[in-house]
Amino acid sequence: MATLFSTSPAVLRRNPCATKCCRQEPAGLNHNSPVDGGLAGFPEKGFASDRPRAKPPRPRRIILVRHGQSQGNVDECVYTRVADPKVALTEQGVAEAEECGREMRRMIEKDGGDDWKVYFYVSPYRRSLETLRNLAKAFERSRIAGVREEPRLREQDFGMF
Numbered sequence: 001m002a003t004l005f006s007t008s009p010a011v012l013r014r015n016p017c018a019t020k021c022c023r024q025e026p027a028g029l030n031h032n033s034p035v036d037g038g039l040a041g042f043p044e045k046g047f048a049s050d051r052p053r054a055k056p057p058r059p060r061r062i063i064l065v066r067h068g069q070s071q072g073n074v075d076e077c078v079y080t081r082v083a084d085p086k087v088a089l090t091e092q093g094v095a096e097a098e099e100c101g102r103e104m105r106r107m108i109e110k111d112g113g114d115d116w117k118v119y120f121y122v123s124p125y126r127r128s129l130e131t132l133r134n135l136a137k138a139f140e141r142s143r144i145a146g147v148r149e150e151p152r153l154r155e156q157d158f159g160m161f
Contacts, residue, residue: 068093101138
């Protein structure tokens with residue numbers, strides 16, 4: 001069954017910003033949302049299911065890692081020559097990232113179990129990507145479930161003031 005959206009004249013008179021679903025539910029209520037019954041489906045594509053959606057597995061542990069030593073940590077004047085997102089790691093920063101990866105692996109293996117995998121979220125900044133590249137050397141590819149570059153993890157920028 002396809003789910004169609006329309007804006008009927010009666011709905012527009014009550015609320016000019018309202019959109020009404022063909023199932024005659026109040027505007028803004030998604031009949032397939034997890035909050036509203038947990039039903040799986042893609043109503044915009046005409047696919048809906050009455051089966052409850054399986055929740056993704058929760059991580060056993062969340063580990064937050066700051067980037068290794070960067071050129072900006074050593075010399076703040078580097079920001080006058082290089083844009084903040086393009087500041088690289090120093091040699092010491094690379095070594096710190098590699099050691100961090102080894103320590104993370106030891107910590108994860110100490111938890112026990114052979115079925116573990118890691119999933120990395122990383123800032124798009126060069127120093128963060130370089131940290132991940134060196135940190136990930138401690139893990140076989142089969143142990144890395146995925147990598148996601150997440151822009152919301154970047155530095156906060158409040159402009160020049």
